[in-house]
Amino acid sequence: EVQLVESGGGLVQPGRSLRLSCAASGFTFENYAMHWVRQAPGKGLEWVSGITWNSRSIGYADSVKGRFTISRDNAKNSLYLQMDSLRAEDTALYYCVKDDQSSTYWYFHVWGRGTLVTVSS
Amino acid sequence: DIVMTQSPDSLAVSLGERATINCKSSQSVLYRSDNKNYLAWYQQKAGQPPKLLISWASTRESGVPDRFRGSGSGTDFTLTISSLQAEDVAVYYCQQYYSNLTFGGGTKVEIK
Numbered sequence A: 001e002v003q004l005v006e007s008g009g010g011l012v013q014p015g016r017s018l019r020l021s022c023a024a025s026g027f028t029f030e031n032y033a034m035h036w037v038r039q040a041p042g043k044g045l046e047w048v049s050g051i052t053w054n055s056r057s058i059g060y061a062d063s064v065k066g067r068f069t070i071s072r073d074n075a076k077n078s079l080y081l082q083m084d085s086l087r088a089e090d091t092a093l094y095y096c097v098k099d100d101q102s103s104t105y106w107y108f109h110v111w112g113r114g115t116l117v118t119v120s121s
Numbered sequence B: 001d002i003v004m005t006q007s008p009d010s011l012a013v014s015l016g017e018r019a020t021i022n023c024k025s026s027q028s029v030l031y032r033s034d035n036k037n038y039l040a041w042y043q044q045k046a047g048q049p050p051k052l053l054i055s056w057a058s059t060r061e062s063g064v065p066d067r068f069r070g071s072g073s074g075t076d077f078t079l080t081i082s083s084l085q086a087e088d089v090a091v092y093y094c095q096q097y098y099s100n101l102t103f104g105g106g107t108k109v110e111i112k
Helices: none
Strands: A003-007 A011-012 A018-025 A034-039 A045-051 A058-060 A068-073 A078-083 A092-099 A108-111 A117-118 B004-007 B009-013 B021-025 B039-044 B051-057 B068-073 B076-081 B090-095 B107-109
Touching: A003 A092, A011 A108, A018 A034, A018 A092, A034 A108, A045 A068, A045 A078, A058 A068, A078 B039, A108 B051, B004 B090, B009 B021, B021 B039, B021 B090, B039 B068, B051 B068, B051 B090, B076 B090, B076 B107
Parallel strands: A011 A117, B009 B107
Antiparallel strands: A003 A018, A018 A078, A034 A045, A034 A092, A045 A058, A068 A078, A092 A108, A092 A117, B004 B021, B021 B076, B039 B051, B039 B090, B068 B076, B090 B107
């Protein structure tokens, strides 16, 4: 069974940093692109960032470009999101998501349950 | 970025009746070289992560009931639930993957 388990969320002050992690199991992690998608409380879905299987292609939403950094460790079956200079508008549930492709971005095939990030003073 | 616009924002349908959700993209998501529409649909029930229902505009995921049908091409797409069941109460999102990745705003489906 494919499983994605996020961790690292919490309450953080504006301007500070947080690092999210996602532990993947049940599939060959290195064969798939991966993403972070977020959902603000009571709002819709927003793609945050994606990374291809070999980390050669990385993409970011304009809203986080220059502040967030996605990375992966295929040996550890793990995906990461380093979030710097956090703002109140970054408050959301962050989902780790498996793509159905390896070297480009398609649709969001399997979702984790999310980790909540709250940015507030 | 391609803007995805869903309508209506919400709808209430009687059990057993048809529910129709529309999704319009600001530019075509039909890739001519492979004649595929780069459009997916998701279902999100309360307190749960989204679930992929349909990819390539009309291909149902394994295990998705056949009462869910995706249709359309180019810029106009529809998700139809042919006979609404109680377990279909959810918010539905469309998403394009033709250029970057963007979602529609969601459509909430309730029981009348």
